[in-house]
Amino acid sequence: MALKELQIRNIRPTDRVTQCTDDRGLYLEVHPNGSKLWRYKYRYMGKQKRLALGRYPDVGLAEARKRRDDARRQLEAGTDPLAERKHEKLVAVFKSANTFGEIAKEYIDKQVAQGQADTTTQKANWLLEQLEPIAARPVADLKPIDLLAALKRIEAKGKHETARRCRSFAGRVFRYAVATGRGESDPSSILRGALVVPKVKHHAAILDPKQMGELLRAIDAYSGHAITRLAMQVSPHVMARPGELRMAEWSEFDLEKAVWKIPAERMKMRRPHEVPLSRQVLAYLDELFALTGPDGYVFPAFHTSRRPLSENTVNQSFRRMGYAVGEVTAHGLRTTASTLLNESGKWSPDAIERSLAHADANSIRGVYNRGRYWDERVAMHQWWSDYLDEMRENAPTDQPDKIRARA
Template structure:
C-alpha cells in the first residue's frame, strides 16, 4: 500500500528497525534512533541490491518516488544504479581535484608510475615549486598573464633557461588537465614568444689532444678517494653521461663479455644502452670491484654504500685539480670523445653517435643501427682507449692526427 506524507510523519521508532513499503521496491526504513531513510530495493543480474535515496524529511515522498523512477530507468537501460552512483562519485571527486597543484602532482605521479628517471621526477617537482603562485587556482581559470608574471620574475633573476623549462613543464600540466577533462586549453601556448631566448651553453670540454693527455695524467695523480679517481679514469673511455656512470650497478657489467648494459630507466632516450668495454676499462673495473665488492653500486657514496656518489663529486674533483667550470665538466668528456673520434676520420658518424647514446629520430633505423654498428663500436672503443693511453704518455699526436694523409693508416699516430 502506497504511503502518504501524513502516515510518514506519524511513524514512530521501535526497539528494532522496521520498514514501510511504498510499492515497486521503494520503502522507508524507520530506525530505532528515529531516523527515516528512503531505500530502493531491486535485482540486478540475479542479485538483490538496495539503493539509498536520502533521509526524510530532507527528501520528501514525491522526491523519493522520483529518485526511485530514475533508478528503474537505469535498470531498464541495462545498468546497475548502485554501481553507476559509485562511478559518478569517483568522477566527481576526480573532477573536484582541479587546481593547478592537484593536476601537477597527479601528472608527476604519472611520471613516477611510468618509471621515469629519478632526475626527471626531481626536476619536475622543482619546476612545480617555482610555479606555486598559481598552485591553488582552478586549472581551467588560469590566464596566460598569470603564468607569464611568474616566468618573467624568474627571467629577471637571469635564469632564462629555468623560465623556459618552467613554461614547458606548465604546458605539459595544462595539456594533461585538458586530456583528463579538467581544463579547456593550454594558456602557456601563446607565451612561447614572450620569453627571452636563453643563450646556448655548451659543456666545457678539452678538445686538444695535448690537453686531454695532461688531464689523464692529472687524474692518475689525484690524491682524493680511490673510487672518485677510478670514476674519473673510466669516464673518458665509456662516453656515458655522468648520471649513467655514477648510478651504475655491478649487475649491469658483464666483464667476461666486455659489455656494460645500462637499463632503459636510466637512459635519457628511455632505451637500454650497451657500452663495449675496452681492456683498459675492464682493468679499472676489476680494481674498483676490489674496493666496493661485486654487488650494489659500482660508485657508492663515501658515507654509505646504499647511495651513489654525488652528482657533483667528479666536477668537484676537477676543480680541486685546477680545472675551472669553463675548462672542463664531467659531461664535457663526451664532447671530447665525440670531437676527437670524428676528427680521427676512422669511424662512421653513426657508430660514434650510437656510442654517445644519441637517440635516432627514426625508431626503425635506430634498432637497425644498434645491431649494424656493434662490431665497429667494439673496435672503436678499444682504439679510443689505446689512443687515450698514447695521450697519457705525452706523445705528440697532433700533426699526424689531423693529417688527412695519415687517416687511412691502421695504427694510432705516434707523431
C-alpha cells in the same frame, strides 16, 4: 503588495516560519530564530520549485529583485535556475579539486609509473616548485597572462633557462589536463617568443689532444679518494653521461663478455644501452671490484654504500685539481670523445652516436639501428682507450691529419 525596505526591517519573527510576499514569485522567509531568507518561487516543466537568493540584510531588497529577474531570464531561455545553480556549484568544486599543482603532481606520478628516471622526476618536482604562484589556481581558470607573470618572476632573477624549462613543463601539465578532461587549453603555447632566449651553454670540454693527455696524467696523480679517482679514470673511456656512470651497479656488468648493460629507466632516452668495455676499463673495474664489489653501486658514496657517488663529486675534484669551470666537466668528456672520434675519420658517425646513446632524429630509423654497429663499436671503444693512453703518454699534436695518421 510589494515589500518596502522599512517594512522588512520591522518584521518580527514568530514561533513558526512565515512568508512575506514581494512580487513575481519573490518572497522573504522569516524564521523563529530571526533569520530572513530571500526565496524565488517558480514552476519548471510543471513542477513547483524554489531558489534561494541570499540572506537579508546581506542581500537587500533591490539586489534580491535583481537576482529574481536574472532567474526569470533563465526560465525564459528554457533553463532551470535551480539546476543551473547546482551545476555551477559542482563546477566550482571540480575546479577547486583540480588545481595546477595537483594535476602537475598527478602527471609526475604517471611518468614515474611509466619508468621515468629518478633524476628526471626530481627536476620535474623542482620545476613545479618554481611555478608555486599558480600551483593553487584551478587549471581551467589559468590564462596565458597568469603563466607569463609566474615565468617573468623567474626571469627577473636572471634565470632565463629555468623560465624556459618551466614554460615547457607547464605546457606538458596543461596538455595532460586537457587530455583528462580537466582543462580547456594550453596557455603556454602562445607564450613562445615572450621570454628571453637563453644563450646556449655547452658543457666545458677539452678538444686538444695535448691538453687531454695532461688531464689524464692529472687524474692518475689525483690524491683524493680512490673511488673518485677511478670514476674520473673510467669516464673518458665509456662515454656515458655522468648520472649513468655514477649510478652503475655491479649487476649490470658482464666482465667476461666485456659489456656494460644500462637499463632503460636510467637512460635519458628511456632505451636500454650497451657499452663495450675495453681492456683498460676492465683493468679499472678489477681495481674497483676489490673496493666496492661484488654487489650494489660500483661507485658508492663515501659515507654509505646504499647511495651512489654525489653528482658533484667528479666536477668538484676537477676544480681541486686546478681546472676551472670553463675548462672541463664530467659531461664534457663525452664531447671530447665525440669530437676526436669524428675527427679521426675512422668510425662511422652512426656508430659514434650509438655509443653516445643519442636519439636518432628519425624514430623508425632509430629503432632499426638499435642493434647495429656493435662490432664496429667494440673496435672503436678499444681504439679510443688506446688513443687515450697515447695522449697520456705522448701528448700528441691537435692537428686532425695527425690523428688520422695514427689510425
